[in-house]
Amino acid sequence: MTSALIQQLIDGMAALMLLVSFALLAQHRLLSVLHWFATQGVLLAVTAAIVGYGSHNHELYISALLTLLLKGVLLPWLLWRVIKRLHVHREVEPLVNMPITMLIALLVTLFSFHLIQPIERTSVLLTRDSMAIATACVLLGMLMMITRKKAVTQVVGFLAVENSLFFAAIGSTNGMPLVVEIGVAFDVLIAALIFGLFFFQIRETFDSLEVDIMQSHLLKQEDDE
Amino acid sequence: MSTFLLSVLQAVLLVLFAPIAAGFVATCKARLQNRRGAGVLQPWRNLRKLFAKEVVLAEHASWIFRSAPYIVFTATVMAASCVPAVLVDTPLSLTADVIALVALLALGRFFLALAGMDIGTAFGGMGASREMTFSALAEPAMLMSVFVLSLGAQSTNLTTMIHYTLATSFALQPSLAFALAAMLMIAIAENGRIPIDNPTTHLELTMIHEAMILEYSGRHLALMEWAAMVKLTLFATLIVDLFMPWGMATEISAGAIALGLSLWIGKLILLLLALALVETGLAKMRLFQVPEYLSGAFVLAFLGLLAHYMLEIGA
Numbered sequence: 001m002t003s004a005l006i007q008q009l010i011d012g013m014a015a016l017m018l019l020v021s022f023a024l025l026a027q028h029r030l031l032s033v034l035h036w037f038a039t040q041g042v043l044l045a046v047t048a049a050i051v052g053y054g055s056h057n058h059e060l061y062i063s064a065l066l067t068l069l070l071k072g073v074l075l076p077w078l079l080w081r082v083i084k085r086l087h088v089h090r091e092v093e094p095l096v097n098m099p100i101t102m103l104i105a106l107l108v109t110l111f112s113f114h115l116i117q118p119i120e121r122t123s124v125l126l127t128r129d130s131m132a133i134a135t136a137c138v139l140l141g142m143l144m145m146i147t148r149k150k151a152v153t154q155v156v157g158f159l160a161v162e163n164s165l166f167f168a169a170i171g172s173t174n175g176m177p178l179v180v181e182i183g184v185a186f187d188v189l190i191a192a193l194i195f196g197l198f199f200f201q202i203r204e205t206f207d208s209l210e211v212d213i214m215q216s217h218l219l220k221q222e223d224d225e
Numbered sequence: 226m227s228t229f230l231l232s233v234l235q236a237v238l239l240v241l242f243a244p245i246a247a248g249f250v251a252t253c254k255a256r257l258q259n260r261r262g263a264g265v266l267q268p269w270r271n272l273r274k275l276f277a278k279e280v281v282l283a284e285h286a287s288w289i290f291r292s293a294p295y296i297v298f299t300a301t302v303m304a305a306s307c308v309p310a311v312l313v314d315t316p317l318s319l320t321a322d323v324i325a326l327v328a329l330l331a332l333g334r335f336f337l338a339l340a341g342m343d344i345g346t347a348f349g350g351m352g353a354s355r356e357m358t359f360s361a362l363a364e365p366a367m368l369m370s371v372f373v374l375s376l377g378a379q380s381t382n383l384t385t386m387i388h389y390t391l392a393t394s395f396a397l398q399p400s401l402a403f404a405l406a407a408m409l410m411i412a413i414a415e416n417g418r419i420p421i422d423n424p425t426t427h428l429e430l431t432m433i434h435e436a437m438i439l440e441y442s443g444r445h446l447a448l449m450e451w452a453a454m455v456k457l458t459l460f461a462t463l464i465v466d467l468f469m470p471w472g473m474a475t476e477i478s479a480g481a482i483a484l485g486l487s488l489w490i491g492k493l494i495l496l497l498l499a500l501a502l503v504e505t506g507l508a509k510m511r512l513f514q515v516p517e518y519l520s521g522a523f524v525l526a527f528l529g530l531l532a533h534y535m536l537e538i539g540a
Binding site: 005008015016018019026102106109110113129133 | 535
Protein backbone atom coordinates (compact mmCIF):
# COMPACT_ATOMS: atom_id res chain seq x y z
CA MET A 1 0.00 0.00 0.00
CA THR A 2 1.21 3.49 -0.77
CA SER A 3 1.34 6.16 1.88
CA ALA A 4 -1.24 8.21 -0.04
CA LEU A 5 -3.72 5.36 0.25
CA ILE A 6 -2.95 4.94 3.96
CA GLN A 7 -3.45 8.66 4.44
CA GLN A 8 -6.84 8.38 2.72
CA LEU A 9 -7.77 5.37 4.82
CA ILE A 10 -6.89 7.19 8.03
CA ASP A 11 -8.89 10.22 6.89
CA GLY A 12 -11.78 7.91 6.15
CA MET A 13 -11.54 6.34 9.60
CA ALA A 14 -11.42 9.82 11.15
CA ALA A 15 -14.57 10.77 9.27
CA LEU A 16 -16.27 7.56 10.44
CA MET A 17 -15.18 8.33 14.00
CA LEU A 18 -16.88 11.72 13.77
CA LEU A 19 -19.98 10.10 12.30
CA VAL A 20 -20.12 7.55 15.13
CA SER A 21 -19.77 10.32 17.71
CA PHE A 22 -22.78 12.04 16.15
CA ALA A 23 -24.66 8.75 16.01
CA LEU A 24 -23.99 8.20 19.73
CA LEU A 25 -25.55 11.58 20.43
CA ALA A 26 -28.57 10.94 18.22
CA GLN A 27 -29.71 7.60 19.66
CA HIS A 28 -32.99 7.19 21.49
CA ARG A 29 -32.44 3.76 23.02
CA LEU A 30 -29.84 2.71 25.53
CA LEU A 31 -29.18 -0.51 23.65
CA SER A 32 -28.36 1.29 20.41
CA VAL A 33 -26.16 3.72 22.35
CA LEU A 34 -24.16 0.69 23.50
CA HIS A 35 -24.04 -0.68 19.95
CA TRP A 36 -22.59 2.55 18.64
CA PHE A 37 -20.18 2.67 21.54
CA ALA A 38 -18.95 -0.81 20.62
CA THR A 39 -18.67 0.31 16.97
CA GLN A 40 -16.52 3.21 18.10
CA GLY A 41 -14.21 0.77 19.92
CA VAL A 42 -13.87 -1.42 16.82
CA LEU A 43 -13.19 1.64 14.63
CA LEU A 44 -10.52 2.72 17.07
CA ALA A 45 -8.84 -0.69 16.90
CA VAL A 46 -8.90 -0.66 13.07
CA THR A 47 -7.44 2.86 13.04
CA ALA A 48 -4.66 1.81 15.40
CA ALA A 49 -3.84 -1.13 13.15
CA ILE A 50 -3.78 1.06 10.03
CA VAL A 51 -1.56 3.68 11.68
CA GLY A 52 0.67 0.88 12.97
CA TYR A 53 1.00 -0.46 9.42
CA GLY A 54 1.59 2.98 7.93
CA SER A 55 4.21 4.10 10.45
CA HIS A 56 5.88 0.66 10.84
CA ASN A 57 5.23 0.91 14.55
CA HIS A 58 4.40 -2.70 15.36
CA GLU A 59 3.58 -2.09 19.01
CA LEU A 60 0.39 -0.49 17.76
CA TYR A 61 -0.90 -3.91 16.65
CA ILE A 62 -0.91 -5.05 20.27
CA SER A 63 -2.75 -1.95 21.39
CA ALA A 64 -5.18 -2.43 18.50
CA LEU A 65 -5.94 -5.93 19.72
CA LEU A 66 -6.27 -4.69 23.28
CA THR A 67 -8.65 -1.93 22.16
CA LEU A 68 -10.74 -4.36 20.17
CA LEU A 69 -11.19 -6.74 23.09
CA LEU A 70 -11.62 -4.12 25.78
CA LYS A 71 -13.55 -1.29 24.11
CA GLY A 72 -15.20 -3.24 21.35
CA VAL A 73 -16.46 -6.16 23.42
CA LEU A 74 -15.83 -6.11 27.16
CA LEU A 75 -16.93 -2.60 28.16
CA PRO A 76 -20.17 -2.56 26.14
CA TRP A 77 -20.99 -6.01 27.51
CA LEU A 78 -20.33 -4.90 31.11
CA LEU A 79 -22.51 -1.84 30.67
CA TRP A 80 -25.24 -3.94 29.07
CA ARG A 81 -25.20 -6.30 32.03
CA VAL A 82 -25.51 -3.39 34.45
CA ILE A 83 -28.46 -1.99 32.51
CA LYS A 84 -30.16 -5.38 32.50
CA ARG A 85 -29.54 -6.02 36.19
CA LEU A 86 -30.80 -2.61 37.26
CA HIS A 87 -33.86 -2.71 34.99
CA VAL A 88 -33.09 0.80 33.83
CA HIS A 89 -35.77 2.39 31.67
CA ARG A 90 -34.35 1.67 28.23
CA GLU A 91 -34.83 5.06 26.66
CA VAL A 92 -32.27 7.82 26.57
CA GLU A 93 -33.63 10.92 28.22
CA PRO A 94 -31.95 14.01 26.84
CA LEU A 95 -32.21 17.39 28.57
CA VAL A 96 -32.36 19.21 25.24
CA ASN A 97 -34.32 17.76 22.32
CA MET A 98 -32.48 15.91 19.57
CA PRO A 99 -32.45 18.43 16.69
CA ILE A 100 -31.12 21.16 19.01
CA THR A 101 -28.50 18.79 20.42
CA MET A 102 -27.45 18.05 16.84
CA LEU A 103 -27.14 21.75 16.04
CA ILE A 104 -25.04 22.32 19.18
CA ALA A 105 -22.93 19.33 18.16
CA LEU A 106 -22.35 20.87 14.72
CA LEU A 107 -21.29 24.16 16.31
CA VAL A 108 -18.95 22.31 18.67
CA THR A 109 -17.38 20.50 15.70
CA LEU A 110 -16.97 23.76 13.82
CA PHE A 111 -15.34 25.32 16.89
CA SER A 112 -12.83 22.52 17.31
CA PHE A 113 -11.94 22.59 13.61
CA HIS A 114 -11.31 26.30 13.90
CA LEU A 115 -9.21 25.70 17.01
CA ILE A 116 -6.99 23.03 15.49
CA GLN A 117 -6.37 24.59 12.10
CA PRO A 118 -3.24 26.60 13.15
CA ILE A 119 -1.75 23.57 14.95
CA GLU A 120 -2.34 21.39 11.92
CA ARG A 121 -0.22 23.56 9.68
CA THR A 122 2.89 22.90 11.76
CA SER A 123 2.50 19.11 11.84
CA VAL A 124 4.20 16.76 9.41
CA LEU A 125 2.67 13.49 10.59
CA LEU A 126 0.79 11.02 8.44
CA THR A 127 -2.22 11.50 10.65
CA ARG A 128 -2.27 15.29 11.13
CA ASP A 129 -5.72 15.72 9.58
CA SER A 130 -7.39 13.54 12.16
CA MET A 131 -6.42 15.77 15.09
CA ALA A 132 -9.27 18.21 14.59
CA ILE A 133 -11.71 15.34 14.39
CA ALA A 134 -10.33 13.78 17.57
CA THR A 135 -10.80 17.11 19.37
CA ALA A 136 -14.32 17.37 18.03
CA CYS A 137 -15.06 13.84 19.27
CA VAL A 138 -13.77 14.69 22.76
CA LEU A 139 -16.06 17.72 22.88
CA LEU A 140 -18.99 15.67 21.55
CA GLY A 141 -18.45 13.09 24.29
CA MET A 142 -18.53 15.92 26.82
CA LEU A 143 -21.70 17.24 25.24
CA MET A 144 -23.20 13.80 25.70
CA MET A 145 -22.24 13.85 29.38
CA ILE A 146 -23.79 17.27 29.84
CA THR A 147 -27.07 16.75 28.02
CA ARG A 148 -28.15 13.36 29.41
CA LYS A 149 -30.17 12.77 32.52
CA LYS A 150 -29.14 9.24 33.34
CA ALA A 151 -25.91 8.15 34.97
CA VAL A 152 -25.49 5.27 32.50
CA THR A 153 -25.48 7.49 29.42
CA GLN A 154 -23.18 9.92 31.18
CA VAL A 155 -20.72 7.11 31.74
CA VAL A 156 -20.95 6.13 28.08
CA GLY A 157 -20.17 9.78 27.29
CA PHE A 158 -17.14 9.60 29.57
CA LEU A 159 -15.90 6.43 27.91
CA ALA A 160 -16.47 8.02 24.49
CA VAL A 161 -14.26 10.92 25.61
CA GLU A 162 -11.60 8.39 26.58
CA ASN A 163 -11.94 6.70 23.16
CA SER A 164 -11.46 10.02 21.41
CA LEU A 165 -8.43 10.83 23.54
CA PHE A 166 -6.93 7.52 22.47
CA PHE A 167 -7.76 8.43 18.87
CA ALA A 168 -6.05 11.80 19.38
CA ALA A 169 -3.02 10.02 20.82
CA ILE A 170 -2.76 7.75 17.78
CA GLY A 171 -3.31 10.71 15.51
CA SER A 172 -0.90 13.19 17.02
CA THR A 173 1.98 10.99 18.19
CA ASN A 174 1.61 7.74 16.23
CA GLY A 175 0.65 6.04 19.48
CA MET A 176 1.81 6.26 23.07
CA PRO A 177 4.38 3.85 24.53
CA LEU A 178 2.86 0.43 25.02
CA VAL A 179 3.28 0.48 28.80
CA VAL A 180 1.26 3.69 29.07
CA GLU A 181 -1.42 2.30 26.82
CA ILE A 182 -1.81 -0.91 28.76
CA GLY A 183 -1.95 1.14 31.95
CA VAL A 184 -4.68 3.41 30.54
CA ALA A 185 -6.62 0.42 29.24
CA PHE A 186 -6.68 -1.19 32.67
CA ASP A 187 -7.55 2.12 34.29
CA VAL A 188 -10.57 2.40 32.04
CA LEU A 189 -11.58 -1.17 32.77
CA ILE A 190 -11.33 -0.60 36.52
CA ALA A 191 -13.19 2.71 36.13
CA ALA A 192 -15.99 0.92 34.32
CA LEU A 193 -16.19 -1.71 37.05
CA ILE A 194 -16.30 0.99 39.74
CA PHE A 195 -18.98 2.83 37.78
CA GLY A 196 -20.93 -0.40 37.72
CA LEU A 197 -20.70 -0.69 41.48
CA PHE A 198 -21.62 2.96 41.82
CA PHE A 199 -24.75 2.39 39.77
CA PHE A 200 -25.86 -0.27 42.21
CA GLN A 201 -25.12 2.01 45.17
CA ILE A 202 -26.82 5.04 43.63
CA ARG A 203 -29.77 2.89 42.81
CA GLU A 204 -30.04 1.56 46.34
CA THR A 205 -29.76 4.99 47.94
CA PHE A 206 -31.89 7.07 45.61
CA ASP A 207 -34.09 4.48 43.87
CA SER A 208 -33.19 5.96 40.50
CA LEU A 209 -30.28 6.57 38.18
CA GLU A 210 -31.40 10.05 37.21
CA VAL A 211 -29.01 12.77 38.23
CA ASP A 212 -31.73 15.35 38.88
CA ILE A 213 -33.37 13.12 41.45
CA MET A 214 -30.11 12.75 43.35
CA GLN A 215 -29.83 16.50 43.58
CA SER A 216 -33.36 17.00 44.81
CA HIS A 217 -32.81 14.19 47.30
CA LEU A 218 -29.75 15.93 48.70
CA LEU A 219 -31.56 19.26 48.89
CA LYS A 220 -34.38 17.60 50.79
CA GLN A 221 -31.89 16.14 53.24
CA GLU A 222 -30.44 19.59 53.81
CA ASP A 223 -33.92 20.95 54.48
CA ASP A 224 -34.57 18.18 56.96
CA GLU A 225 -31.44 19.03 58.83
CA MET B 226 -27.22 23.65 -33.42
CA SER B 227 -26.75 19.92 -33.12
CA THR B 228 -25.83 20.25 -29.42
CA PHE B 229 -29.06 22.14 -28.89
CA LEU B 230 -31.01 19.43 -30.67
CA LEU B 231 -29.26 16.74 -28.67
CA SER B 232 -29.95 18.52 -25.40
CA VAL B 233 -33.64 18.79 -26.24
CA LEU B 234 -33.63 15.12 -27.23
CA GLN B 235 -31.96 14.26 -23.95
CA ALA B 236 -34.62 16.10 -21.94
CA VAL B 237 -37.42 14.46 -23.96
CA LEU B 238 -35.80 11.08 -23.41
CA LEU B 239 -35.65 11.69 -19.65
CA VAL B 240 -39.31 12.72 -19.54
CA LEU B 241 -40.45 9.77 -21.66
CA PHE B 242 -38.27 7.35 -19.72
CA ALA B 243 -39.61 8.50 -16.33
CA PRO B 244 -42.83 6.40 -16.29
CA ILE B 245 -40.83 3.32 -17.28
CA ALA B 246 -38.43 3.98 -14.40
CA ALA B 247 -41.38 4.25 -12.00
CA GLY B 248 -42.78 1.02 -13.46
CA PHE B 249 -39.40 -0.64 -13.02
CA VAL B 250 -39.36 0.23 -9.29
CA ALA B 251 -42.92 -1.04 -8.90
CA THR B 252 -42.08 -4.30 -10.70
CA CYS B 253 -38.95 -4.85 -8.63
CA LYS B 254 -40.95 -4.27 -5.47
CA ALA B 255 -43.61 -6.70 -6.63
CA ARG B 256 -41.02 -9.39 -7.39
CA LEU B 257 -39.37 -8.84 -4.00
CA GLN B 258 -42.75 -9.34 -2.37
CA ASN B 259 -43.42 -12.54 -4.36
CA ARG B 260 -45.96 -10.90 -6.64
CA ARG B 261 -45.84 -10.83 -10.42
CA GLY B 262 -46.38 -7.10 -10.77
CA ALA B 263 -48.05 -5.25 -13.62
CA GLY B 264 -44.94 -4.80 -15.77
CA VAL B 265 -42.72 -1.83 -16.41
CA LEU B 266 -45.14 -0.24 -18.89
CA GLN B 267 -48.04 -0.03 -16.45
CA PRO B 268 -47.44 3.66 -15.52
CA TRP B 269 -47.62 4.50 -19.25
CA ARG B 270 -50.92 2.61 -19.56
CA ASN B 271 -52.25 4.46 -16.50
CA LEU B 272 -51.23 7.80 -17.98
CA ARG B 273 -52.88 6.97 -21.32
CA LYS B 274 -56.06 6.00 -19.54
CA LEU B 275 -56.06 9.17 -17.43
CA PHE B 276 -55.43 11.42 -20.46
CA ALA B 277 -58.47 9.91 -22.15
CA LYS B 278 -60.78 10.44 -19.19
CA GLU B 279 -62.76 13.61 -18.58
CA VAL B 280 -61.82 16.05 -15.87
CA VAL B 281 -64.13 16.33 -12.87
CA LEU B 282 -63.72 19.68 -11.15
CA ALA B 283 -64.93 20.61 -7.71
CA GLU B 284 -67.52 23.37 -7.58
CA HIS B 285 -65.25 25.78 -5.71
CA ALA B 286 -62.12 25.11 -7.73
CA SER B 287 -60.42 28.34 -8.79
CA TRP B 288 -58.00 28.99 -11.66
CA ILE B 289 -55.12 27.94 -9.38
CA PHE B 290 -56.50 24.43 -9.14
CA ARG B 291 -56.95 24.24 -12.90
CA SER B 292 -53.57 25.67 -13.87
CA ALA B 293 -51.47 23.99 -11.15
CA PRO B 294 -50.97 20.67 -13.02
CA TYR B 295 -49.57 22.50 -16.06
CA ILE B 296 -47.29 24.67 -13.92
CA VAL B 297 -46.05 21.73 -11.85
CA PHE B 298 -45.42 19.62 -14.93
CA THR B 299 -43.66 22.43 -16.82
CA ALA B 300 -41.47 23.34 -13.85
CA THR B 301 -40.45 19.72 -13.35
CA VAL B 302 -39.74 19.19 -17.05
CA MET B 303 -37.67 22.40 -17.13
CA ALA B 304 -35.74 21.19 -14.11
CA ALA B 305 -35.22 17.85 -15.86
CA SER B 306 -33.91 19.60 -18.94
CA CYS B 307 -31.12 21.31 -16.94
CA VAL B 308 -29.79 17.99 -15.69
CA PRO B 309 -27.29 16.44 -18.10
CA ALA B 310 -28.10 12.77 -18.50
CA VAL B 311 -25.99 11.53 -21.40
CA LEU B 312 -24.13 14.53 -22.74
CA VAL B 313 -22.13 16.72 -20.33
CA ASP B 314 -22.04 19.96 -22.32
CA THR B 315 -25.58 20.98 -23.03
CA PRO B 316 -26.68 24.56 -23.66
CA LEU B 317 -29.53 24.30 -21.16
CA SER B 318 -27.38 23.02 -18.34
CA LEU B 319 -25.00 25.89 -18.93
CA THR B 320 -27.75 28.42 -18.28
CA ALA B 321 -29.08 26.86 -15.08
CA ASP B 322 -27.09 25.79 -12.06
CA VAL B 323 -28.09 23.63 -9.12
CA ILE B 324 -29.62 26.53 -7.22
CA ALA B 325 -31.90 27.28 -10.17
CA LEU B 326 -32.75 23.58 -10.31
CA VAL B 327 -33.78 23.56 -6.66
CA ALA B 328 -35.75 26.76 -7.24
CA LEU B 329 -37.63 25.21 -10.18
CA LEU B 330 -38.54 22.21 -8.05
CA ALA B 331 -39.62 24.59 -5.28
CA LEU B 332 -41.86 26.45 -7.75
CA GLY B 333 -43.55 23.18 -8.65
CA ARG B 334 -43.95 22.30 -5.01
CA PHE B 335 -45.39 25.73 -4.19
CA PHE B 336 -48.16 25.36 -6.75
CA LEU B 337 -48.76 21.77 -5.70
CA ALA B 338 -49.33 22.95 -2.13
CA LEU B 339 -51.52 25.86 -3.30
CA ALA B 340 -53.64 23.47 -5.35
CA GLY B 341 -53.93 21.18 -2.36
CA MET B 342 -55.34 24.01 -0.28
CA ASP B 343 -57.40 25.64 -3.01
CA ILE B 344 -60.14 23.05 -3.02
CA GLY B 345 -60.72 23.40 0.70
CA THR B 346 -60.80 19.75 1.71
CA ALA B 347 -59.19 18.68 4.95
CA PHE B 348 -56.84 16.23 3.24
CA GLY B 349 -55.51 18.81 0.78
CA GLY B 350 -54.65 21.33 3.49
CA MET B 351 -53.11 18.65 5.65
CA GLY B 352 -50.94 17.33 2.82
CA ALA B 353 -49.88 20.85 1.84
CA SER B 354 -48.86 21.79 5.35
CA ARG B 355 -46.86 18.57 5.74
CA GLU B 356 -45.19 18.98 2.37
CA MET B 357 -44.10 22.54 3.17
CA THR B 358 -42.86 21.60 6.67
CA PHE B 359 -40.71 18.79 5.36
CA SER B 360 -39.48 20.62 2.29
CA ALA B 361 -38.29 23.50 4.48
CA LEU B 362 -35.98 20.98 6.13
CA ALA B 363 -35.11 18.99 3.01
CA GLU B 364 -34.11 21.90 0.79
CA PRO B 365 -31.21 23.25 2.89
CA ALA B 366 -29.91 19.72 3.33
CA MET B 367 -30.02 19.13 -0.43
CA LEU B 368 -28.25 22.41 -1.20
CA MET B 369 -25.68 21.71 1.51
CA SER B 370 -24.86 18.31 0.06
CA VAL B 371 -24.48 19.82 -3.42
CA PHE B 372 -22.22 22.54 -1.99
CA VAL B 373 -19.81 19.86 -0.75
CA LEU B 374 -19.11 19.07 -4.39
CA SER B 375 -19.26 22.69 -5.45
CA LEU B 376 -16.43 23.51 -3.03
CA GLY B 377 -14.10 21.24 -4.96
CA ALA B 378 -15.25 22.32 -8.39
CA GLN B 379 -15.66 25.97 -7.31
CA SER B 380 -18.91 26.23 -9.20
CA THR B 381 -22.55 25.39 -8.72
CA ASN B 382 -22.97 24.67 -12.40
CA LEU B 383 -23.66 21.02 -13.04
CA THR B 384 -21.62 20.84 -16.25
CA THR B 385 -18.55 22.37 -14.59
CA MET B 386 -18.95 20.09 -11.59
CA ILE B 387 -19.16 16.99 -13.80
CA HIS B 388 -16.06 18.05 -15.73
CA TYR B 389 -14.22 18.56 -12.44
CA THR B 390 -15.20 15.11 -11.14
CA LEU B 391 -14.22 13.47 -14.44
CA ALA B 392 -10.85 15.24 -14.39
CA THR B 393 -9.85 14.32 -10.82
CA SER B 394 -8.52 10.85 -10.20
CA PHE B 395 -10.51 8.56 -7.97
CA ALA B 396 -9.68 8.83 -4.26
CA LEU B 397 -11.35 7.88 -1.01
CA GLN B 398 -13.04 11.12 -0.08
CA PRO B 399 -15.05 10.99 3.15
CA SER B 400 -16.74 14.29 2.32
CA LEU B 401 -18.23 12.81 -0.85
CA ALA B 402 -19.46 9.76 1.06
CA PHE B 403 -21.23 12.02 3.54
CA ALA B 404 -22.70 14.13 0.75
CA LEU B 405 -23.89 11.03 -1.11
CA ALA B 406 -25.54 9.58 1.99
CA ALA B 407 -27.30 12.89 2.65
CA MET B 408 -28.37 13.17 -0.98
CA LEU B 409 -29.83 9.64 -1.00
CA MET B 410 -31.80 10.39 2.17
CA ILE B 411 -33.10 13.64 0.67
CA ALA B 412 -33.97 11.97 -2.63
CA ILE B 413 -36.12 9.44 -0.77
CA ALA B 414 -37.84 12.20 1.19
CA GLU B 415 -38.37 14.53 -1.77
CA ASN B 416 -39.91 11.82 -3.91
CA GLY B 417 -42.19 10.65 -1.13
CA ARG B 418 -40.86 7.11 -1.14
CA ILE B 419 -41.24 4.63 1.68
CA PRO B 420 -39.77 5.49 4.95
CA ILE B 421 -41.23 9.00 4.53
CA ASP B 422 -44.38 8.68 2.44
CA ASN B 423 -46.00 5.83 0.58
CA PRO B 424 -46.67 6.62 -3.08
CA THR B 425 -49.06 3.72 -3.57
CA THR B 426 -51.71 4.48 -0.95
CA HIS B 427 -54.72 6.72 -1.00
CA LEU B 428 -56.73 7.65 2.04
CA GLU B 429 -54.18 6.92 4.63
CA LEU B 430 -53.82 9.42 7.43
CA THR B 431 -50.08 9.77 6.99
CA MET B 432 -50.03 10.47 3.24
CA ILE B 433 -48.33 13.62 2.01
CA HIS B 434 -48.11 13.77 -1.77
CA GLU B 435 -51.27 11.77 -2.41
CA ALA B 436 -53.22 14.00 -0.02
CA MET B 437 -52.53 17.05 -2.16
CA ILE B 438 -53.55 15.48 -5.47
CA LEU B 439 -56.53 13.61 -4.09
CA GLU B 440 -59.07 15.87 -5.82
CA TYR B 441 -57.49 15.68 -9.25
CA SER B 442 -58.81 13.55 -12.06
CA GLY B 443 -58.37 12.97 -15.77
CA ARG B 444 -55.54 14.74 -17.57
CA HIS B 445 -54.80 16.91 -14.53
CA LEU B 446 -54.07 13.84 -12.43
CA ALA B 447 -52.06 12.37 -15.31
CA LEU B 448 -49.84 15.47 -15.43
CA MET B 449 -49.38 15.50 -11.66
CA GLU B 450 -48.38 11.84 -11.56
CA TRP B 451 -46.16 12.19 -14.58
CA ALA B 452 -44.43 15.15 -12.92
CA ALA B 453 -43.81 13.01 -9.82
CA MET B 454 -42.28 10.28 -11.99
CA VAL B 455 -40.09 12.77 -13.82
CA LYS B 456 -38.94 14.07 -10.44
CA LEU B 457 -37.87 10.57 -9.40
CA THR B 458 -35.83 10.08 -12.58
CA LEU B 459 -34.45 13.61 -12.20
CA PHE B 460 -33.15 12.91 -8.71
CA ALA B 461 -31.63 9.60 -9.78
CA THR B 462 -29.93 11.34 -12.73
CA LEU B 463 -28.74 14.14 -10.44
CA ILE B 464 -27.14 11.62 -8.08
CA VAL B 465 -25.49 9.91 -11.06
CA ASP B 466 -24.24 13.29 -12.33
CA LEU B 467 -22.85 14.44 -9.03
CA PHE B 468 -21.33 11.28 -7.61
CA MET B 469 -20.67 8.85 -10.45
CA PRO B 470 -20.49 10.66 -13.78
CA TRP B 471 -17.89 8.30 -15.22
CA GLY B 472 -18.51 7.45 -18.84
CA MET B 473 -20.73 10.41 -19.71
CA ALA B 474 -20.27 11.72 -23.24
CA THR B 475 -17.97 14.76 -23.27
CA GLU B 476 -17.88 15.05 -27.05
CA ILE B 477 -20.50 14.57 -29.71
CA SER B 478 -19.78 11.30 -31.44
CA ALA B 479 -21.99 8.28 -31.95
CA GLY B 480 -19.74 6.02 -29.89
CA ALA B 481 -19.48 8.37 -26.90
CA ILE B 482 -23.22 9.01 -26.89
CA ALA B 483 -24.05 5.30 -27.12
CA LEU B 484 -21.68 4.55 -24.24
CA GLY B 485 -23.05 7.45 -22.18
CA LEU B 486 -26.63 6.38 -22.81
CA SER B 487 -26.09 2.76 -21.86
CA LEU B 488 -24.10 3.69 -18.75
CA TRP B 489 -26.78 6.21 -17.71
CA ILE B 490 -29.48 3.57 -18.02
CA GLY B 491 -27.30 1.03 -16.20
CA LYS B 492 -26.63 3.40 -13.28
CA LEU B 493 -30.30 4.37 -13.11
CA ILE B 494 -31.28 0.72 -12.94
CA LEU B 495 -28.83 0.18 -10.06
CA LEU B 496 -30.16 3.18 -8.13
CA LEU B 497 -33.81 2.23 -8.71
CA LEU B 498 -33.10 -1.35 -7.68
CA ALA B 499 -31.56 -0.03 -4.46
CA LEU B 500 -34.68 2.10 -3.96
CA ALA B 501 -36.92 -0.95 -4.41
CA LEU B 502 -34.83 -2.86 -1.86
CA VAL B 503 -35.05 0.02 0.63
CA GLU B 504 -38.79 0.31 0.12
CA THR B 505 -39.31 -3.40 0.64
CA GLY B 506 -37.02 -3.61 3.64
CA LEU B 507 -38.16 -0.62 5.66
CA ALA B 508 -41.42 0.22 7.33
CA LYS B 509 -42.93 3.65 7.04
CA MET B 510 -41.65 6.10 9.60
CA ARG B 511 -43.91 7.86 12.07
CA LEU B 512 -44.71 11.30 10.75
CA PHE B 513 -43.20 13.04 13.75
CA GLN B 514 -39.89 11.29 13.18
CA VAL B 515 -39.52 12.74 9.70
CA PRO B 516 -38.05 16.09 10.89
CA GLU B 517 -35.43 14.11 12.80
CA TYR B 518 -34.63 12.07 9.67
CA LEU B 519 -34.29 15.25 7.63
CA SER B 520 -32.16 17.01 10.21
CA GLY B 521 -30.02 13.87 10.22
CA ALA B 522 -29.55 14.34 6.48
CA PHE B 523 -28.63 17.99 7.08
CA VAL B 524 -26.09 17.01 9.74
CA LEU B 525 -24.56 14.47 7.34
CA ALA B 526 -24.27 17.05 4.57
CA PHE B 527 -22.75 19.57 6.98
CA LEU B 528 -20.26 16.96 8.19
CA GLY B 529 -19.36 16.43 4.54
CA LEU B 530 -18.66 20.14 4.24
CA LEU B 531 -16.51 20.13 7.38
CA ALA B 532 -14.70 16.95 6.32
CA HIS B 533 -13.93 18.58 3.00
CA TYR B 534 -12.32 21.56 4.72
CA MET B 535 -10.48 19.54 7.32
CA LEU B 536 -9.37 16.42 5.55
CA GLU B 537 -9.11 17.41 1.93
CA ILE B 538 -7.96 21.01 1.62
CA GLY B 539 -6.58 21.52 5.11
CA ALA B 540 -3.63 19.29 4.33
